[in-house]
Amino acid sequence: MLVDTLGLIQTLVVHEGDFQDPEGAWFLIAKMAGRFPRLTKMWADSRYTGLVETMARLFGCDLEIVRRSPQARGFEVQPKRWIVERTFGWLCRYRRLTRDYEEQPASSEAMIYLAMSHLMVRRLRPA
Numbered sequence: 001m002l003v004d005t006l007g008l009i010q011t012l013v014v015h016e017g018d019f020q021d022p023e024g025a026w027f028l029i030a031k032m033a034g035r036f037p038r039l040t041k042m043w044a045d046s047r048y049t050g051l052v053e054t055m056a057r058l059f060g061c062d063l064e065i066v067r068r069s070p071q072a073r074g075f076e077v078q079p080k081r082w083i084v085e086r087t088f089g090w091l092c093r094y095r096r097l098t099r100d101y102e103e104q105p106a107s108s109e110a111m112i113y114l115a116m117s118h119l120m121v122r123r124l125r126p127a
Contacts, residue, residue, distance in 0.1 A: 002032055002042075007087040009116045010036065014105040025052045033059045043080040091115055 001012040013027045025048055032039075042056060042063045049065055056063035066078050091097050094115040102108040 001084060001087065002028060003084050003087050005083060007083050007090070008120065009087065009112070012109060012112060014108040014112070016105065022048050022050075022052055026055060029055050029059055029061075045081065090119055094118075 002010045004010055011028065011032050013024060013031055015024045015027060025044075029052070039061055042061050043066050044052070044063055046065055046067050048063070053063050053065070066081050068076060068078060091112060094111075096111055097115055100108075102111060
């Protein structure tokens, strides 16, 4: 999932369960190529090192890996990491997204986009 600094989804890829997240990030970076010409900086978790960094540079993005400080003991909030975690929290409020009800990855993507659209419309016009 690629979110902006407000936590709003820009693009996402849902893949089968036999892919690890760093492998799925290749699909996300390929999907976003050419769609965001002003995007110059991205932050990612420490799982996305190596080839994904190289792939991001190929598409013209500076990918910064957010790492946990070596002195940290226990839980520590990582800078910029909380933005995407907050988005996951918002999406978990939608019952349809709390379980894996969909059979096709495209259906799951559509439900996530629908939930995010609902969230944005609600913020424009509170009930």
